Amino acid sequence: MANPTGSGQEENSLLIAEGERLSLGVAARLSRYLQVLTQARKMGRETISSQELSEYTHINPTQIRRDLSGFGKFGKRGVGYRIEFLVEEIRKILRTAGHHNIALFGAGKLGEAIANSDVFADHGFEIVALFDVDPARIGKKVGALTVRDISGLKEAVKLDQIVVGVLAVPSAAAQSVTDGLVEAGVTVIFNYTEQLLQVPPEVNVHTSSPAADLLYALYFYLS
Amino acid sequence: MANPTGSGQEENSLLIAEGERLSLGVAARLSRYLQVLTQARKMGRETISSQELSEYTHINPTQIRRDLSGFGKFGKRGVGYRIEFLVEEIRKILRTAGHHNIALFGAGKLGEAIANSDVFADHGFEIVALFDVDPARIGKKVGALTVRDISGLKEAVKLDQIVVGVLAVPSAAAQSVTDGLVEAGVTVIFNYTEQLLQVPPEVNVHTSSPAADLLYALYFYLS
DNA sequence: TAGATTGTTAATCGATTAACAATC
DNA sequence: TAGATTGTTAATCGATTAACAATC
Numbered sequence A, B: 001m002a003n004p005t006g007s008g009q010e011e012n013s014l015l016i017a018e019g020e021r022l023s024l025g026v027a028a029r030l031s032r033y034l035q036v037l038t039q040a041r042k043m044g045r046e047t048i049s050s051q052e053l054s055e056y057t058h059i060n061p062t063q064i065r066r067d068l069s070g071f072g073k074f075g076k077r078g079v080g081y082r083i084e085f086l087v088e089e090i091r092k093i094l095r096t097a098g099h100h101n102i103a104l105f106g107a108g109k110l111g112e113a114i115a116n117s118d119v120f121a122d123h124g125f126e127i128v129a130l131f132d133v134d135p136a137r138i139g140k141k142v143g144a145l146t147v148r149d150i151s152g153l154k155e156a157v158k159l160d161q162i163v164v165g166v167l168a169v170p171s172a173a174a175q176s177v178t179d180g181l182v183e184a185g186v187t188v189i190f191n192y193t194e195q196l197l198q199v200p201p202e203v204n205v206h207t208s209s210p211a212a213d214l215l216y217a218l219y220f221y222l223s
Numbered sequence C, D: 001t002a003g004a005t006t007g008t009t010a011a012t013c014g015a016t017t018a019a020c021a022a023t024c
Helices: A025-041 A050-057 A061-069 A083-094 A109-116 A149-161 A173-185 A210-220 B026-042 B049-059 B061-069 B083-094 B108-113 B151-159 B169-185 B209-222
Strands: A081-084 A099-105 A125-130 A145-149 A162-167 A188-191 A206-207 B079-082 B100-106 B123-133 B144-151 B162-167 B187-192 B204-207
Touching: A025 A050, A025 A061, A025 A083, A025 B209, A050 A061, A050 A081, A081 A083, A083 B209, A099 A109, A099 A149, A109 A125, A109 B108, A125 A149, A125 A162, A145 A149, A162 A173, A162 B162, A162 B209, A173 A188, A188 B209, A206 B209, A210 B026, A210 B083, A210 B162, A210 B187, A210 B204, B026 B049, B026 B061, B026 B083, B049 B061, B079 B083, B079 B169, B100 B108, B100 B151, B108 B123, B123 B151, B123 B162, B144 B151, B151 B169, B162 B169, B169 B187
Parallel strands: A099 A125, A099 A162, A125 A145, A162 A188, A188 A206, B100 B123, B100 B162, B123 B144, B162 B187, B187 B204
Antiparallel strands: none
């Protein structure tokens, strides 16, 4: 688990050599900054200080300045960071500047809520397919999408260049959808169900865990 | 930010002295373990190894054994950890063994999905009130709950001993609901919207960020 | 100029890991 | 017994923080 970003010394301008990888921690924090910056931009803000970023992310402001200064001098003393510019720079660093296509599974209440939300769109993700197993739902329109039968999954992954699967199905259906995604070659899965999913090692499952997040918050704020 | 749990030496049996606090990292990880253990139990599993816990949480197995052994000898060599027992022990450590009441805001698709899910119930949280501002929705039944007018918030927080607010409203409404929660004395807020919320320092906001989580996953699995 | 905030250093602390004896 | 997995050590690495000069 080498940290190729070093701790800053010989790196002054943007240097993320081709084969190198950010450490897990740095990549996680940069993603958080991006989330806040994107929303701040949406709200019409033009600059933001490390102090403000800290309030929204719960990450120490010195840590934030350190993370960013490792890749270049992005800020302006006395002013802060230009949001527009910083968003672009972080996207370059994370190499996720492009467009990424998502397949959404489950056209129930949660699935519809996700399909109608712009939480993914704001970050360059596009939901290009919506699947369900329930025949009663197939063909139904949800926003701009038409609910498709899950049997067309493999073909859709190829045709639509889907790189992420989002599970908004009942827990009982999550594993079989996952198996289909894995077979189709999708390696990133976002799981809104509680199901513990069995996947091969090359596949990355991220499970939403609001209850665990709350337990953590409660520990500090109620005790 | 002292870590009162130390790194294990003079602590052998359960010792979380009254005033002491877990470090942020330990509390976060224990919450993750709890999430996986709870689901594994639901699936009928009786024991689990640090290796398996690692696969589901992406936390190093040695780290897991270290975290747990700081509070007692919870495992059995050659076997693993008894899930039922470990759940109880971690709940004691996190001091969140009891029941916690939640107020849910927003009776739209997302709100209904949350109200009908057992993701919170499985961890000792109970949604005891569901609020909306839309007069057309007030009085509507969602599961066992009746949608109430948000004007009754302050009273409900007192009567129902609500300690957590969950926001499933449109982004544009999130700040005003938050202000109401803060005024009513709620200090833990789970935010499903994208809105950056302004709160006093004693209030803890946790914002759901599936897109940021995906960006992070994509960095490692597509590059 | 005065105030604010970055970029950076240096020091400390916690997380991470490999390795392995203990023991179920 | 043989195999598996915990509990624990020791060594290293990354995160965290305070502090402050640089500079907008």
